[in-house]
Amino acid sequence: MCKLISLPFIGFGSYHYKYASGHEGDAPLVGFSPRKAKISLYLSYESEEREKLLESFGKHTKRKACIYVNKLADINTNVLKDLIKHTVETYQNLYPNE
Numbered sequence: 001m002c003k004l005i006s007l008p009f010i011g012f013g014s015y016h017y018k019y020a021s022g023h024e025g026d027a028p029l030v031g032f033s034p035r036k037a038k039i040s041l042y043l044s045y046e047s048e049e050r051e052k053l054l055e056s057f058g059k060h061t062k063r064k065a066c067i068y069v070n071k072l073a074d075i076n077t078n079v080l081k082d083l084i085k086h087t088v089e090t091y092q093n094l095y096p097n098e
Contacts, residue, residue: 009033011042013088015095030087038068041080044087053083 011028018024031042038061044050045065054062058075061068067083069075 009042015091017095029091030084038070039072041067041069041083043067043083044090047086047090049086050083053079053086057083 009031010033011031013029014026015029016024016026028042033040033042042065054060054067056076057067057079059070060075
């Protein structure tokens with residue numbers, strides 16, 4: 001996962017995770033960080049649905065849970081909305097409220 005420590009970071013929603021190792025914590029469902037070089041979007045991990053959405057997303061680079069864009073004009077904001085919905089649904093299904 002990308003580092004969520006860097007500032008400024010803006011997150012929306014939250015979920016509580018617990019790994020098999022016993023490590024647990026809270027994280028935002030989705031987030032972004034407006035950096036000097038690129039905008040970092042913290043979205044769901046690699047999945048078939050995410051990869052399909054990214055095909056029509058526009059100019060970007062990616063890592064496991066991060067998508068990087070130079071500027072919003074480079075991307076399809078409707079696809080961004082779909083990626084956000086996919087991320088929220090994914091994490092809410094993986095980590096339902098207890």
